[in-house]
Amino acid sequence: MEGNLEGLSDAMLLLRFDPRAEKVTALSIPRDSRVDIPGYGVGKINSANYFGGAALAALTVSQTLGNVPVDRYVRLNINGFGELIDALGGVEVVVPKPLRYRDDSQRLYIDLPAGRQKLDGAKAIQYMRYRDAEYGDVGRVQRQQSLIRTLKEQKLNVGTLARMPEILRVLRNNLDTNLSVNEMLALGGFAADLDRSRVDMLLLPGRFSEAGEFPLSYWLLEPESIRGLMAAHFDLPVAAPIAPSPTELQVAVQDTVGSADGLLAVRQILQEAGYPNLRTVNPLPTPLPQTQIVAQNGNRLLAAKIRDRLGLGEVTVEATGDLESDVTIRLGQDWKNRHRGQKATTGS
Template structure:
């Protein structure tokens, strides 16, 4: 029997030294930070993709049903072609069923720059346009066209597009009409709007159900209060009476509310509530946009920032009962719309808005 064979396995370290256990290298806090930052970025991108995708699905069931069921040629898609739209806000609501347009805006959009220019016109304007009566306020044309439509004339929406295309010297591709109830519902769907009420506003009228009572200061308004804020004109049946407001003040407040709505839409909470917004719009909107074009517009402009929206209010001189448009401002507005369509988005100094407070008008 050999004494050299012990029956045990040979030692792994015949030199007698213990093998060191490898130590894991501790990652620096900065490396961990960037790792998690990358994960968050990826999740954000995926989340945005899912959000946009689900928004399409929701749009198919709501807003897209209000459009025209007609194909859009690829070269006419809002994803590649700059477009201009007329936006009308009517005073139609359950307790006040008329179609006066308290809001008249024309917006040009450019998908290449992902920007837009929006021109707002005073509701009491006298257009001074050949072929149209100049003894009628701008806000009365739509209901007049609606009456003619009932008698066999062309659609009121087409007539408004034609008239304002001539007036602003820019082709208007589409028109969208949103009533006051839709405005209320959109604001409520986004959880309200943040505004700074410059002065107290009080107006009560039992005939049409108006009951405006706002106090000065920064605040969050729900849909009904936000509508009161943009509509307020003068004090009535209130003691003490509150300061009157003119068309130019109202246009400035409309811009303020739109800015706030864009902020709400860009927030996470706004994204979650977008479904309710789509439902609110679909129930209270009329448009000649094709269903597919609506989808194209969502693709092209869903991420537009308020800094990329140029608001251009037009003012003028109040000579009762009309506002006579400032010709210089009108020409600047026309040029701003044309520049937008041609890819030259510029933000003009809002001198008109700054001077609005100095204009006196009932």
């Protein structure tokens, strides 16, 4: 939420906790999504909370996503989010490029350099709220997912216990929910115990509206893709779509370790394996120790098949990859080392 719990939603997620499958699924819903808000007509989904609070926001999300059940809700004041980051001792992230923005009307001032850094609560809010011209609200979603993933890995562990009194104070002052205390503790403990491979982070399928298409800019939803996603990840009773073949798959390759030869080697391997739709995207400024295979479209199996072709890499399901891809490959130091070793063997 913005400065109070009754305003426009700054970030919206639908979470599914599945103890049987030992899995958590988080679906990010861009706040500019153009939807029908019951009783208020068509508008941006983030206004549902403003018009009717948590009840209307939950109803709108459910209706938009094929009447998926929404059993509980949590609303967190954005200033409380910053206090929570401070209570956790900060969060370390990789900022892919300098983030600078100034809006006096909203009193929003953002100035973050590129690279790996530890953010306090105020800077974490800047990181989460930054909106660039190219990717708009969806760029925000990507940073929010990156921040959530990092928080889960850094802070949801036994070391958090020492900070628990301050964390509970922050939540008590800034949180609105119909979860009981026992339910919150159970869900938090369940998520904390999961390996990152058991946490999927998705993006609600859609596209950016074009200039002049509407008076306002929107994220325009793609109903068929949404039905497939909800069937695959939320067990809605609709037929799951047929997965694209390698010849249809859009694959982005991203360097993080300055290995031009490594990029060429990946492209050659995948082209020979029948993946013709390859594109190289801008490198990341901070090297990764391990190659990541990001299932941008939410299909872990397709990303795993590419991982098997490459022979290494960690598969993650999240929407932080290239937006035009189904799968994004981020080449890490492990790929560079293996490729260097293969060249040395070939040359000897």
